[in-house]
Amino acid sequence: MFRKLEPSTREVSILVSGQRVEVPANANLACALLAAGVQLTRVSPVSGAPRLPYCMMGVCFDCLATIDGIPNRQTCLESVREGMIVEIQDGKAQYMHEASLGDYE
């Protein structure tokens, strides 16, 4: 469905829902996920509906995913990095197990 305008010169690998995916280095994360054919980045905590990136400019909050353990990140505002771990944002953020998150204030 999505076609790259230019071939990528260098790729990095990220983990998406446990699957290793090669994406162009420095790509926008939402673009990279769409180009990789990801079918779902989050499940709405209100309606339970599946969602994908939509506005691509930081306002619609439909592209939320858990990135490197931090929930509700806007993938359209992130660039990919080697080793980045992206998981589906399923429902509401859980901060009950603070210890596992560590401090990132």
Place this chain on the structure above:
Amino acid sequence: MDPKSPDFVVVGGGTVGAAIAYGLARNGLSVMLLDEGDIAHRAARGNFGNIWVQGKGHNNPAYADLTRAAANSWASYANELQAETEIDLHFRRPGAFYLCFTHEDFQKRTAMMRAIDRAASVSSPFEILDGSELRKRLAGVGPSIVGATFSPDDGTANPLHLLRALILAFQRRGGAYRPRCKLLSFRPEGMGYTLETTDGVTAGSRIVLAAGLANKELAAIAGINAPVRPVRGQVLVTEKLAPFLDYGTNFIRQTVEGGCIIGESSEEAGFDDGTTLPILRETARRAAQAFPILKHARVVRSWGALRIMTPDGIPVYEESSQLPGVYAVSVHSGVTLAPFHSSALVEKLIQGRLGGDLAPFSSRRFNVQKA
């Protein structure tokens, strides 16, 4: 005056005006509701959504009683509005904690709660909890919180759902809602009043001024002193979080959808309803101190809103002595007092007299010279 002109023109389509307009329409009167529009200051749309009892009415038992009675009516009010509109107001009344950050706060708070309790006629139970008692009752509260007062009478509602429901219920009861219609002036004509608005001239037998901060100028036309001023509050809302806060608190509440609304600031900022980083930062810092898990939560929006504040913080319910049938209502607790505005106040408006047990809320109290 046109014989088809309404019995009442209510000026102000916020929570206060809409509650009064709905109450009048439910009683079978013909009512027109004038709403300035989206450029208005819209305190109703920046509201925190607390139905708050504890601590209100210090040195003013009439206000304590008014608040307590209104809060006690909220459950049936929410059911009634839901039946009228199918809108769920997200009303809940699990009780709320007022969190004290210092021993001095805790002592002052305790003394104030006891004083209000002695003076009020409508009873409202409360508990005083030291730090260890508080931590047994309220999971997740931070170790530095010194203590709290708890009232089972405090609750919450979604203020946006409330406003939408009031206007819809008003319309379903035959009320005429006029958006983008700002009142400029009014004058007596025949048995009623002619009103000049930004959307033309209209008429009505009686006028209720519930125009928020605009009441200061509008009430003066009828010789009513309503010296309201804006007091800004700044509010943050977090991303949606798994439920962790089963109770209300004085400055943090978790909505039904999961976001936490956080706000407690009070500033004299004129008509500027913006936000400032120092206030937002301090609000967030104290929220994370109260509930340490919030330090991980991300803020998705913030806003400023202007409270409608009288000099003593107590509502004004006043009828004009110069222009009979013109009333002014100036209140900053529009959510808490909404059941009162739709029922008991409306009955008095229909009778045409705001005296009796509303006498303590006359704005004539501001005219008394200090000795």
